[in-house]
Amino acid sequence: MEQRIEQQLDWSDYVGFWKRVLIHFVDFLVLALPTYLLNRICVSAAESAESAFPLFIQFVLLMGFNVFMVVKYGGTPGRLILGARIINGDGSYPALKQALIRDCFLIINGFLAVIVSLNTEELSAVSSSLANWSPLATNLNLLFGWVVVADCLFVVFTQRNRALHDMMAGTYVVKKIALDHFV
Template sequence: MLYAGFWKRVLASIIDNLLLWFVFMILGLIWFVIQAIGDWGSSLVENSLLTDGSSPIFTMKMVGQTLLNWGAMWLYHAIMESSKCKASVGKLALGIVVVDEFNQRLSFGRASARHWSKFISAIILCIGFIMTAFTARKQALHDLIARTYVVDKRELNHILREQAERGAGM
């Protein structure tokens, strides 16, 4: 099996993050316009500033937006990686997919576990991501936790075809 290496996975992540950034910027702009129209003429924010000069409404909106972004990123990765595609847009662009230990598509639950485990990979100074360069099967910490592998799509298709032919020939 040809496992996807560190730099290929980094590039896929960059592609995904750029895509998500663009989508979040468009949605944020739309949200800003809707809020501006709704707040037109309102002096609520000016009259409710905290002692540090920030607004409780602004702070709550930022927390809400952050939670929405995290939710959107989770759904993006979990849905894409548990779909027939087996990969996010960035991974698809580089010809790599995420599979379980049986080379099958992930369940939504396993894809979700993989996604949320990335926080563990990140909070330990990104060592969980760097592990990809040093493990035998090119697994990051979140892959080890979720028991997943990132592999070359063509190689996987070849292996699955061979298995199907052997199964049909019996």
């Protein structure tokens, strides 16, 4: 089935590196304020409750939003605004499993960031225990930062402009206009 989409689309129908950079910038512009407000609410709740639980809720909401957007609409707000879509080998939007695999580096980095942030506040016995993992989480976060950089560079050097996470999930980032002709 994967050959079907590859046979139907031209090499110029795949979104390249710089357009992906622009997509992430638009995502930042659109999502920065809501993310900041959610963060303030969750940090305040964590401090009031003396619990790390609200920080993990924030993490789940942010990751869940991203996965939901990819499964339901084929992309994040930046992709939708700039006319790009994430599809699988048969041309449909990714399934939940594909979206989770596609976002695995983001999910791991986000989880490690929550653990690192626990080192700044003593919220509870659980968060104190997790904070003991903060130095390791910081180093792992740095390592995964380099993995993300390498992942992004795959777009420059691979056929059909696929990042490592696209290859792992069996997805492609394509121009929406190309999909309109495909369907």
